[in-house]
Amino acid sequence: MSGExxxxxxxxxxxxxxxxxxxxxxDRAPASTGVDAAAASPAPYLTLDIDANHNQRVxxxxxxxxxxxxxxxxxxxxxxxxxxxxxxxxxxxQAGLIVEAxxxxxxxxxxxxxxxxxxxxxxxxxxxxxxxxxTLVVLDLSGQIRGRVSAEIGFASPDDARRxxxxxxxxxxxxxxxxxxxxxxxxxxxxxxxxxxAFPGKPLTYDAWARTDAADLFxxxxxxxxxxxxxxxxxxxxxxxxxHGLEAPSFVYVLISVLLGGGIVIDRTYFxxxxxxxxxxxxxxxxxxxxxxxxxxxxxxxxxxxEWLKIRGVAITGPEDLKRLDAAGTAAVEQWLEEASGxxxxxxxxxxxxxxxxxxxxxxxxxxxxxxxLAVLCQQRQADAQPCERGDxxxxxxxxxxxxxxxxxxxxxxxxxxxxxxxxxx
Amino acid sequence: xxxxPQTVRRRKASxxxxxxxxxxxxxxxxxxxxxxxxxxxxxxxxxxxTGLAKPTIAGIVRRLLGSELVIETSRIFGxxxxxxxxxxxxxxxxxxxxxxxxxxxxxxxxxDALGHPVSRGVITRPASSGxxxxxxxxxxxxxxxxxxxxxRIIGLGVAMVGSVSRDGRHADPGDGDIGxxxxxxxxxxxxxxxxxxxxxxxxxxxxxxxxxGASLQSYYYILMGPRPVGGLVAHEGLFKGAHPExxxxxxxxxxxxxxxxxxxxxxxxPLPACEEAWLAAAAADLIPLLTSINCMLNPGGVLLGGRFPxxxxxxxxxxxxxxxxxxAPEIPSHAGIQxxxxxxxxxxxxxxxxxxxxxLFPIGEALLKAHDxxx
Numbered sequence: 001m002s003g004e005x006x007x008x009x010x011x012x013x014x015x016x017x018x019x020x021x022x023x024x025x026x027d028r029a030p031a032s033t034g035v036d037a038a039a040a041s042p043a044p045y046l047t048l049d050i051d052a053n054h055n056q057r058v059x060x061x062x063x064x065x066x067x068x069x070x071x072x073x074x075x076x077x078x079x080x081x082x083x084x085x086x087x088x089x090x091x092x093x094q095a096g097l098i099v100e101a102x103x104x105x106x107x108x109x110x111x112x113x114x115x116x117x118x119x120x121x122x123x124x125x126x127x128x129x130x131x132x133x134x135t136l137v138v139l140d141l142s143g144q145i146r147g148r149v150s151a152e153i154g155f156a157s158p159d160d161a162r163r164x165x166x167x168x169x170x171x172x173x174x175x176x177x178x179x180x181x182x183x184x185x186x187x188x189x190x191x192x193x194x195x196x197x198a199f200p201g202k203p204l205t206y207d208a209w210a211r212t213d214a215a216d217l218f219x220x221x222x223x224x225x226x227x228x229x230x231x232x233x234x235x236x237x238x239x240x241x242x243x244h245g246l247e248a249p250s251f252v253y254v255l256i257s258v259l260l261g262g263g264i265v266i267d268r269t270y271f272x273x274x275x276x277x278x279x280x281x282x283x284x285x286x287x288x289x290x291x292x293x294x295x296x297x298x299x300x301x302x303x304x305x306x307e308w309l310k311i312r313g314v315a316i317t318g319p320e321d322l323k324r325l326d327a328a329g330t331a332a333v334e335q336w337l338e339e340a341s342g343x344x345x346x347x348x349x350x351x352x353x354x355x356x357x358x359x360x361x362x363x364x365x366x367x368x369x370x371x372x373x374l375a376v377l378c379q380q381r382q383a384d385a386q387p388c389e390r391g392d393x394x395x396x397x398x399x400x401x402x403x404x405x406x407x408x409x410x411x412x413x414x415x416x417x418x419x420x421x422x423x424x425x426x
Numbered sequence: 427x428x429x430x431p432q433t434v435r436r437r438k439a440s441x442x443x444x445x446x447x448x449x450x451x452x453x454x455x456x457x458x459x460x461x462x463x464x465x466x467x468x469x470x471x472x473x474x475x476t477g478l479a480k481p482t483i484a485g486i487v488r489r490l491l492g493s494e495l496v497i498e499t500s501r502i503f504g505x506x507x508x509x510x511x512x513x514x515x516x517x518x519x520x521x522x523x524x525x526x527x528x529x530x531x532x533x534x535x536x537x538d539a540l541g542h543p544v545s546r547g548v549i550t551r552p553a554s555s556g557x558x559x560x561x562x563x564x565x566x567x568x569x570x571x572x573x574x575x576x577x578r579i580i581g582l583g584v585a586m587v588g589s590v591s592r593d594g595r596h597a598d599p600g601d602g603d604i605g606x607x608x609x610x611x612x613x614x615x616x617x618x619x620x621x622x623x624x625x626x627x628x629x630x631x632x633x634x635x636x637x638x639g640a641s642l643q644s645y646y647y648i649l650m651g652p653r654p655v656g657g658l659v660a661h662e663g664l665f666k667g668a669h670p671e672x673x674x675x676x677x678x679x680x681x682x683x684x685x686x687x688x689x690x691x692x693x694x695x696p697l698p699a700c701e702e703a704w705l706a707a708a709a710a711d712l713i714p715l716l717t718s719i720n721c722m723l724n725p726g727g728v729l730l731g732g733r734f735p736x737x738x739x740x741x742x743x744x745x746x747x748x749x750x751x752x753x754a755p756e757i758p759s760h761a762g763i764q765x766x767x768x769x770x771x772x773x774x775x776x777x778x779x780x781x782x783x784x785x786l787f788p789i790g791e792a793l794l795k796a797h798d799x800x801x
Binding site: 192250271274277279284356357 | 722724725756
């Protein structure tokens with residue numbers, strides 16, 4: 001199917017240098033970071049040098065989402081002129097972010113050159129820090145996971161996280177055969193108020209996170225740009241760029257981790273809220289069977305599930321254990337899902353009334369089959385309550401490692417993808 | 427989301443009577459809105475505010491002055507040198523006409539460029555549909571616009587309190603009373619584009635242009651009435667939801683009694699005072715909703731608008747602010763609840779704002795120049 005390939009600077013190093021080369025200068029990044037950075041000699045990284053050129057981002061986005069597309073098709077889709085497209089695609093080719101292939105000959109005339117994404121053109125790392133685990137992934141430009149390391153560590157301190165990253169990073173790039181100098185950045189996803197929010201079993205020293213700037217924590221190992229984001233926000237952004245977000249322009253992402261969070265995407269743009277605290281579904285009130293009020297995350301979260309199982313004599317140490325339960329354990333989980341779906345449905349009906357998104361997506365650290373089951377139960381309850389209207393509820397495409405994957409997408413999003421943040425308010 | 431109001435007869439976009447092509451240029455809209463919200467303002471302040479280059483601002487301001495949308499005004503005398511020239515929106519620079527289609531009446535208003543009503547009219551229960559209603563409307567329209575320059579009317583906005591059917595007719599069961607054929611409106615005001623949208627979309631358009639919304643990045647708007655509806659205004663307009671054809675009431679089930687009481691009170695003369703029992707009942711229903719909206723959306727504000735008697739919404743907003751802080755202190759954010767500036771007139775002035783929003787407000791569609799003249 002794929003025709004002859006024209007050579008392009010796949011390796012990156014052969015990209016011709018010019019003053020305004022998109023998207024990166026071919027000279028290596030100077031490791032100009034902290035004092036101990038020089039001693040540890042952090043790996044080189046890929047420097048993207050984009051001056052917020054919206055057209056280049058738009059063209060790249062179209063190539064990325066259309067798989068293969070000719071220049072004239074791009075001109076039609078984007079409304080840009082052919083010379084602009086030619087210029088932009090030349091820069092993208094030189095940068096190694098896209099490759100060119102000849103469309104199979106059909107009929108008469110020269111077959112057209114098609115542009116397609118080069119998955120190996122750039123890589124990005126994503127780290128998820130949470131109260132019960134640390135997960136690191138490396139993504140390629142097509143959003144594929146090329147490497148993953150995860151550790152179930154309870155209340156990992158900033159130092160633990162730094163050691164985990166230092167060990168895992170080199171192992172990961174070696175195993176995945178990724179050249180570190182093609183990595184554009186590191187995204188870090190962690191819950192809000194990680195150090196301060198009261199949580200059962202939290203050691204006193206854990207509040208070190210409140211005094212730690214996660215963006216600076218890993219400079220010894222990775223000197224490139226870092227981006228820090230709330231875990232649920234990262235998951236939602238990831239879903240918008242690589243998951244169901246491509247079909248559902250507006251969706252609500254519900255992240256079931258140790259606690260419960262969420263994110264809202266409206267018309268393909270993340271809606272952050274006034275203080276960046278939108279999507280806090282975990283704090284919403286639900287009524288328990290006894291009539292008492294509690295917050296959603298008190299009853300629907302990985303923490304709540306392990307508590308529920310503990311009371312019923314089933315001990316789990318992490319979400320992996322949920323895949324290896326005996327009959328009694330499975331029954332207890334099913335019972336919990338049944339109850340959790342009731343709480344979720346009461347919140348979902350509010351989401352549908354107040355926001356009305358295309359989809360509500362469930363993600364987080366529950367195993368995929370449990371998220372699927374939970375989505376089905378919610379759909380059923382909704383159909384029973386409101387037979388005429390059925391909102392779409394399903395498992396997110398990026399579900400289990402969503403925060404880590406979403407974190408890895410942040411550098412791509414910031415450096416390469418278009419964004420339409422409007423400035424029309426004063 | 428379809429934030430473009432439905433246009434019955436879409437004209438090539440140029441302001442009637444001017445050579446100004448504002449519709450296609452995002453930057454011009456941006457500068458005009460900046461002058462509207464921050465005026466009187468100097469050119470230098472505009473450069474700082476918009477981030478546009480000096481020559482760009484100079485060119486845009488020249489065009490805005492030439493089209494009389496903006497005027498040079500007051501000077502503030504400093505100690506030395508020439509006083510700085512300030513720019514302001516010219517109230518007579520453009521006008522817009524709004525229609526609010528209710529079950530039993532049709533309200534009309536004409537507004538100037540600052541959103542101030544110039545003239546009002548009402549048509550109640552015209553005896554028959556069709557030609558009679560059209561004649562009624564023609565008379566009203568001419569009366570409404572007799573004191574303003576008709577060549578400066580940039581559009582006719584229609585807010586449907588019910589939903590709009592495909593052929594542009596008011597789709598509520600009661601529409602036989604009005605029987606307005608919206609397509610026929612364009613015969614009455616030839617050359618004036620018509621924008622039709624829901625009451626909520628109109629109310630938020632008005633608030634974003636002329637009200638509290640102009641200075642908020644995002645807000646949740648609750649439109650009061652017998653059955654309140656609400657929506658998030660973010661990025662650049664009302665998010666109408668994935669299923670705009672289904673009406674979603676904030677309180678499912680029956681009409682809340684406190685809503686019915688307030689709507690009834692609004693039609694009494696003199697207006698009754700707001701009573702404690704009513705406040706308590708309304709706040710009791712609103713607090714759980716406001717708690718949820720704060721958790722879900724963390725909006726910059728919550729605005730209450732709609733046809734409730736004057737002062738009632740203000741009292742209700744005050745009550746909700748107090749109760750929300752007391753009843754849900756643990757939630758991550760508390761947005762201020764306030765009455766919308768166009769509270770009682772929200773839908774009517776909002777209707778008149780629809781053309782202004784579509785043609786002069788910096789919305790994303792203005793960036794899509796390639797598609798601007800399609801249709």
